Amino acid sequence: MEVRAALHGERDEVLDLLARWYNDREFFARYNHNDPGFRDALCIVARDRGQLVSTVQIFDRAINLDGQSVPMGGIGSVFTLEEYRHKGVASALMRLAVDTMVREGFEVSLLFAERLTFYNQFGWREIERKFSILAGTASLNAPDRFVIDSFEIARDLAEVAAIHRSCSGRFNVTAVRDDTAWRANLKFAGNQPLYPGEGSEEYFVVCRDGGPVVAYARVTRLYGLSMVMEFGYLDGAVDAMLATFKCLGEEASGLPITSVRTGDHRRAALLHSASRPAAPSVLVTHTEHDPALEKALDGAGCPVAHHIDNFYMWRVLAPDKLARRFAMAPEAASAHVFDIFADSRSLFWTADRF
Numbered sequence: 001m002e003v004r005a006a007l008h009g010e011r012d013e014v015l016d017l018l019a020r021w022y023n024d025r026e027f028f029a030r031y032n033h034n035d036p037g038f039r040d041a042l043c044i045v046a047r048d049r050g051q052l053v054s055t056v057q058i059f060d061r062a063i064n065l066d067g068q069s070v071p072m073g074g075i076g077s078v079f080t081l082e083e084y085r086h087k088g089v090a091s092a093l094m095r096l097a098v099d100t101m102v103r104e105g106f107e108v109s110l111l112f113a114e115r116l117t118f119y120n121q122f123g124w125r126e127i128e129r130k131f132s133i134l135a136g137t138a139s140l141n142a143p144d145r146f147v148i149d150s151f152e153i154a155r156d157l158a159e160v161a162a163i164h165r166s167c168s169g170r171f172n173v174t175a176v177r178d179d180t181a182w183r184a185n186l187k188f189a190g191n192q193p194l195y196p197g198e199g200s201e202e203y204f205v206v207c208r209d210g211g212p213v214v215a216y217a218r219v220t221r222l223y224g225l226s227m228v229m230e231f232g233y234l235d236g237a238v239d240a241m242l243a244t245f246k247c248l249g250e251e252a253s254g255l256p257i258t259s260v261r262t263g264d265h266r267r268a269a270l271l272h273s274a275s276r277p278a279a280p281s282v283l284v285t286h287t288e289h290d291p292a293l294e295k296a297l298d299g300a301g302c303p304v305a306h307h308i309d310n311f312y313m314w315r316v317l318a319p320d321k322l323a324r325r326f327a328m329a330p331e332a333a334s335a336h337v338f339d340i341f342a343d344s345r346s347l348f349w350t351a352d353r354f
Contacts, residue, residue: 003092005100006043010052014043017052021079028077031354034187036180037061042073044093044100046084054080054089056097059354062176063108064169065340068325069176073106073317076354078113094122098317107318107325108337112311112353124313127341130306132287134228134297137249141300142242150263151204151216157182159213160206160232167232168347171289172340175352185351189220202229202351203267205247207240215240218351219248219271219283226252226271228285229351238296245302248283289347312348314341 006014011032019025032038037060046054059074075097080090101109113119116126151160161182168174177185189202207215215233219226228248233241247259252271287294287304294304316322316337319330326333340346 001089001092002045002047003089003096004045004047005041006045006055008040010045011040011043013052014045014055017055017081018077018079020081030188031057031059031077034184035059036184041104042100044097046080046089046093048084053084054093056090056093057354058097058101058104058106060104060106061352061354063110063348064172064174064176065108065337066172066326070108070322070325071106073101073104073109074354075109075111090118091121094119098122098315101317105318107316107321109315109317110348111313113313114311116311116313119313122315124315125338126310126313127338128308128310129312130286130288130308130344132285132294133305133307134245134249134283134285134287134302135305136302137245137283138253138255140242140246140249140297140302142246143239144243144259145209146214146240146243146259147208148244148247148259148261149206149208150265150267151206152263153183153186156206156213156216160216163213163216163232163234164230166235168230168349171345171347172343173346173348175349188354189218189351201267201270203265203270205244205265207233207244209237209240215244217244217248221270221272222284222350225284226282227350228283229353230349231285238293241293242296242300245283245297252283286347286349289345314338 015025015029015032018028042058042060044056045052055077056075057077059076061072061074062069063072078090111119111124164177203219205217206213214237217231218229220229231241243259247257247261248271250257251268288306297304316334319334322333322337323330326336328336
């Protein structure tokens with residue numbers, strides 16, 4: 001059994017292996033072909049008797065921690081052929097993945113998993129976070145002066161990226177995106193669909209107030225739910241965010257759209273199940289980091305409920321580097337970043353999930 005980094009010539013084999021997971025090779029190919037941080041050294045494989053039997057990928061990202069851009073290694077695309085499970089193969093890959101991330105200079109690591117105890121043994125710890133459940137968004141009391149437009153990258157990216165920096169960029173744990181990272185992220189849109197035919201693309205809308213973009217939202221269908229993967233609004237433009245949620249809620253409920261819309265909205269079908277619109281107009285997203293928005297939603301007739309999730313796991317890889325960053329002892333620095341990870345004001349958008 002060989003356990004090592006993948007060779008360049010094995011990229012197609014890795015995708016063929018991952019395709020046996022969801023029967024969706026293209027889903028994984030989107031990352032491997034479009035992610036500027038993808039490199040063979042970050043793709044760990046096990047080969048036995050001439051075939052690849054297991055793999056794990058390290059995703060090269062950076063996150064905001066106390067105003068600093070910190071290298072983060074994301075663990076994803078973890079898959080082992082059934083006949084090689086429970087034989088220590090995946091464990092060997094995870095140990096090599098940790099060694100690789102340390103060697104490559106990553107300081108923290110994130111993964112999403114249900115097998116918590118499996119990843120606990122390699123140093124990851126689950127952190128409780130909350131998803132926001134927005135029911136009744138279709139009946140939000142929101143101003144009607146805004147126009148909901150479909151996002152166009154050439155026209156709108158600069159404005160949207162500026163909103164992302166000023167809005168999301170204020171919060172710890174958000175992924176740091178330069179222009180290259182933004183354009184790549186748009187190609188990763190959505191996540192693995194629950195049902196065949198639902199698609200992994202996103203519905204991306206911008207909200208205009210007399211021309212300029214003042215808010216935006218990115219939506220997909222995830223685990224059968226209408227997931228707002230990311231949103232943002234200019235300082236003082238919370239009403240624009242309410243108007244955007246109202247339009248999305250109407251679409252998710254299959255109700256007539258009362259908002260003024262322009263552009264191509266065919267991808268709004270992602271807000272529907274494979275067979276019928278969702279009922280009621282439930283949107284899932286993150287809002288707990290933003291008490292002012294939650295207060296505005298409640299005041300406009302859409303109280304926010306929270307769903308607790310602990311499939312969100314973090315690991316410190318380089319306590320000495322974190323100690324230098326935060327001018328603390330290594331143990332104190334590790335505790336500090338875990339406090340940040342667990343803070344309700346921290347934010348890692350679903351749009352950045354790998």
